Amino acid sequence: MTDILNALTLLANFLIIPGLTYGSQLALGALGVTLVYGVLRFSNFAQGETMAFGAMITILVTWGLQSIGVSIKPLPTALIAIPIGITVTAILTLAIDKVVYRYHRERRANPVIFLIVSIGVMFFMGGLIRFIIGPGDQIFFDGTRFILKAQEFKEMTGLNEGLSLKMTQAVTIAIALIIVTAMFWFLNHTRTGKSMRAYSDNEDLALLSGIDPDRVVMVTWIIVAALATVGGTLYGLDKSFKPFVYMQLLLPIFASAIVGGVGNPVGAIAGGYVIAFSELILTFAYKKVLLYLGPDNLELDSLIQFLGTDYKIAVSFIILVIVLVIKPTGLFSGKTI
Amino acid sequence: MSFLLGEHMTGGYGATDILHDCSIGVEKGEIAVIVGPNGAGKSTAMKAVFGMLPLRQGRILFNDQDITHLKPEERVLRGMGFVPQNQNVFTSMTVEENLEMGAFIRTEPIADSIAQVYDLFPILKDKRRQPAGELSGGQRQQVAVGRALMTHPQVLILDEPTAGVSPIVMDELFDRIIEIARLRVAILMVEQNAKQALEIADKGYVLVQGHNRFTDSGEALLANPEVRRAFLGG
């Protein structure tokens, strides 16, 4: 019995909690991709950099707040800096839309052109970020590190294995939940949200209904900025902030969006968790779990791991390929938001 | 001068013109019906009237004002409504949401208007929570017309509202359209069911290859042997 509990604790500690955390971060990113795809109809390669930019602004504000002694311990100070991060990021995305995307939109350019344009934007933002904050690692987490320490858990339960819950993990999951709920409420119950769905569903008919496309586009960018800033900041709090890493997030984020069905918000969220859990499940070393569950004399000389931890990045790609081969429209057959 | 008038419209989607000096007009409270063979440019003419097609020549007058250069959204604001031939509902949204979107430009409460549409098309009331994409063709057409009515337009342009609809529903739809016209709404309608449509029409247009071929009252067109032979199947 204790063996089973120990095994479960192991799984919870190394698979479930990290999976939920990482999945939430991916889901926020994928939601941004899906919104842009649904409303503006292109794949936004600048999503990773938008997340990095939002996180960077939040970090700068956090440092400012920390230096004047503001703190909301046990929560990280960054949480109160996020609104400013969102505002600045929204201003940037809107400015970029006005200067860059709008021209191509008015000419109804091919989606591939938009894609290339978004890559240009990605470089611009990447350079800007590195210019402002540098390419290095930035630490901005403060507050209490653990909500539940492994040691405490062991003492509490008397199990061999510890279960720990980091503040950043709890915060990530909670905030993602709030944001996602708020977003669905917005899309399904407000006039503006519905007009976004209508525009995404049928652009011409939306125009015929008097929906102002400029407004829809503007709202979309603001929401994308908000999602990106929150996602980017949570990722930075949980792991660490490094501009380079956000570019690497692009693949899992797109994989999440496509797995779920591009353009479908429910799909984006599901996709985020699918990718996150697949990564962890395939790179998790099952040796200890099996030792607990197997017969007492079981001996294992390998880690029992499907893929080396280094190959995490390949997982999202493999899943992407499987989805493209089997069901290119994704699990939730998306197209509209 | 008609209430809504497209005058000498000439233009097309690309280099070649589809419409050639085509004129179409309708009065308040009147039903004008446009018939013609497939590909005659009927839908194109409707799009031109609604500003969804660049015109090389001609102009659009509405309520004594030149609206040739207004965007479709702006025409909606002025009191025009359009039900396109294809993709005329938001398939991923519920029936009620479709109606709400129809009323998007209105700031006052819309519950009354929704109730009116439900009175007009009772079946929609039962299906209000269902995505429009899951309705039958005829029900969809009702949603499409209902959506356009939500703005209380002064002129309603319908492109084949009865496409894919059974004869009974078609008669019903025509009855509804007559009801709408009685509310002093100008109705401009493209129809494949030419005979029935011309019967309820105050004015009829026969378009062929982008030209006005015949223009007369509905009755007169129905009586015209040439029109009967060529376009009404005897």
Place this chain on the structure above:
Amino acid sequence: MAAFYHQYRNQILFSVMAGLLLAVAVIQGLSVSLTILNLCLISAIMSLGVNIQWGYAGLFNVGVMGFAALGGLAGVLISMPPVSEAWQAGGLGIVLGLIITTGTIAASLYTWSRVKYSKRQRYWAIAGIVILGYALLRVFFDPSVTAIEAINPSVTGYLGGLGLPILIAWPVGALFAAGVAFVIGKIALGLRSDYLAIATLGISEIIIFCIKNEEWLTRGVKNVNGLPRPVPYEIELQQAQWFQEWALDFGMPVDDASAIFVKICYALLFIVVIAVLLWLSETALKSPWGRMMRAIRDNETAAAAMGKDVTWQHLRVFTLGSAVIGLAGAMLTTLDGQFTPVGYNPLRFTFLIWVMVIIGGSGNNWGAVIGGFFIWFFWIEAEPIGLWLIETLTSGMARESAVRAHLLEGAAHMRLMTVGIILLVALRYAPEGLIPEKKRQ
């Protein structure tokens, strides 16, 4: 003036380029200029490859880096001497592993094509085969890999290559890239256009990742140095009687002369390749096939309606373009004389090439070539110019001023931003490029 420019545009642009290279030769030395020229030539070839995909067919490949790296890998696998101890230690396991992998793939494909009656059964069967194959692979593969990597890790620690002349690696590199491109294209082409972009982005990152991690094959981040050359070594030249006399005639120190001679040899080799490629590309572009490709690019639906198998044509072009990129990748490794996996980054190897094609003129082979030249030139020369600019602009500030330090430090990231801005500006104001596609009816 404008008319004159239009008539002689190509000649003018290439003369300007030659002038720039000459200027560098005068200011920074002939050797620097030749180094730039060689890389310009390779860039131009990559850019030709991307142009085949984008310009001819409108296919967006975000994985140029990966295909170039595959070409580079071919350089190692073909030209390096085999490490016999490593082969003895783990060769058998590796070969077995290869057989198992091939077997698994073959079995999966067979099942895929045979089990038609039930989709679900098909998926489960294939999943079973793959898992079994993978488990087997790990059993044989893992110990061999450990054994190979343990052999003299500071010098070898990998299997080595075939010990053949490196020129053979060029077509082989093209073949490698083409193979991977075929598989990726098979999966992603025929779906929405951005799926290809995402799939190629993914595969290129994974290729680089594998190359960095699979040390038994590539030595990973330890690099492979000392690849054999297709041209003479400087040392040999310096010792050769005829060369010493030659250098004397030119009035150049033998050291410098040998370095320059080697670079010229490379340049000649590259020019031959580029000339052949250009000739082939131009012929292809003018052929009925080229016309059909453009028709497909400009109106896929219409072309499909006319009975053209769009996906199949796309797959061919995509594979072909990737092969050219692979070839260029192999040439680059040859020129470098070493294979450095960490050197592959998407900015330099994917997006810079894109900028070359777009600035040069998508759809025009000469445009791709001139784009490759210009952009590489500025990529290299931008840094000294930018640094010099910042130095001059901030020279009024105090030496240890924080602003100045930040600016100087940030100068490196300016490149990233500049590439982005150039791309955006070009797409908006000059989408046709320097040498626009010839409009043929």
